[in-house]
Amino acid sequence: QAPQQQQQQAPQQQQQQAPQQQQYQAQAAQQQAQQAQAAQQPQAAGADEGVGAERQIAVSGCNHATVGGIVRGSFTLSTENHGKPAYKKDTQVNGLDVMLYFWDERDGPNFCGWWFGPKIGGDQVWAYHPSRTAKTAPTTGWKVPYDGPVDASFVISKASPPQQAQPAQQQAAAQQQAAQQGYGSLQLNNYARQQQGGQQPPQPPQQQQQPPQQQQHQQQQQH
Template sequence: QTQQHQQHAQQQHGGDEGIGNERNIMVSGCTHGTVGGIVRGTFSLSGENHGKASYKKDQQVNGLDVMIYFWDERDGPSFCGWWFGPKIGGDQVWAYHPSRQASTPPKTGWKVPYDGPVDTTFVISRAQVAQQGGQQQYGQQQ
C-alpha cells in the first residue's frame, strides 16, 4: 500500500524544473532539524550518474560527503529520481525528488526525509561563487 501511495504521489507531483547547466549550486531552506544542517550549503559539479549531472557539497558534514545524484529505474520505479546521500547509490539518503524528467537537480519539490512530505522551503538555486584574490578554485587561469 505504501508503495502504491508513493507511485501515485510521484505521478501527481509537479516541480520538475531542473536548476540547469550550473557548475555551482546552493541548497537553502529545509526545516528538518537534522537533515537541514547536512544538505544546506554550496555544491560543485562532480561528474554524472545514470546520464545526469551529479554534485558534491563543498564541505563535508561529520566526516561525510554530501552528494546530489540521479538514479534510474534499474532497481525499480520507487528508487528512480534525485537523491541526497553520502555516496552515489548508497543505502543512506537524506532527501528525495521523484522527477524522471529533470536533467539537473530540481529547484523545488524535495521530500525531507526521503519518505516524508515535500518541504516547500527547500530550494536549489545558482550559487554565487566568491572570487578570492587569484585563489579562485572554479575559474580559468588568466
Template sequence: PSAYGGPSAGGPSPSAGPAQSLSVAGCSNPTVATIIQGNFSTSGNNHGKPVYRKEAASSQSVTVLIYFWDERDGESFSGWWFGPKVGGDQVWAYNGQKGSPTPPSSGWRVPWDGPTDSLRISPASGSKAAGDGRDGPT
C-alpha cells in the same frame, strides 16, 4: 555504483550545460539542514546526469552528494537523491522529478518518504547555466 563516473568521467564543459555549482538552502529538519545546506560543485556523472558534491567546511567529515538514479531498481527509486554515496541506502532527501537535467529547485521530501519540504536548490552565485546570459560579455 559501477555506473558512477568520477571527476575524470567527462562531466559537462564549464561553458555549457548544467550549472557547475548549486546552492542548497532551507529544510525544516534542523539535523538534515546542518548536513545538506551549502554549495555543491559537479563531480562526475551517474545514470546520464551530473553528480554534485558538497564543498565541505574543514569541520565537516561527511560526504554529501546530490545524484540521479534511473528506473533500474523500480520507478519508486527513480529521481534525485541526497546521500553520502551514489546509490547508497543512507539518504537524506528525495525528489521524484525525472525530466530535469539538474536537480529540481523545489519539491524535495525530507526524509525521502516524508512530506514535501522547504528545501530549495538554486545555481550558486557566479555559476554558469545554459542560457542564463552570464557566460559572455553583455
C-alpha cells in the same frame, strides 16, 4: 399487444441509452484528455524545474533539524550518474561526503529520482525528489526525509560566484591583515624578548666581575 409494446419499448430504450452512452464516452474521453494533460504538465514542469547545467549550485532552506544542517551549503559538479549531473558538497559533514545525484529505474520506479546521500547509490539517504524528467537537479519539491512530506523551504539555486567572491575576498583580506598583524606582533614580541634576553645575560657577568675588580683595588691599596 404486450409483445408489441415490449418491442416498441426496446428500441426506445436503445435510442435513449445511445445518447447516454455517447455522453459517457464523451465525458470519459474528456477525462482521459484532462488526465493526459495533467500527466504532461508535471513532465513539462519537471523538464523545466531543473537548476540548469551549473558547475556550482547552492542549497538553502530545509526545516528538518538534522537534514538541514547536512544538505545546506555550496555544491560543485563532481561527476555524472545515469546520464545526469551529480554534485558534491564543498565540505564534509561528520566526516561524510554529501552527494546530490540522479538514479534511474533499474532498481524499480520507487528508486527513480534525485537523491541526497553520502554515497551515490548508497543505502543512506537524506532527501528525495521523484522527478524522472528533470535533466538537472530540481530546484523545489524535495521530500525531507526521503519518505516524508515535501519541504517547501528546501530550494536549490544557481550559485552566484561574483556576489560571493566579494565577501570571500574581503574575508581573505581581513584574515591576511589579521595574520600579518598577528605575525608582526609575534615578531615584536620575539624581538623584545631577544633584546631583553641580550641585555639580561651580560648583567650577571658584570655583577660577577665587579667583586674581583674591587678585590684587586683593595689589594693594590694594601700594597
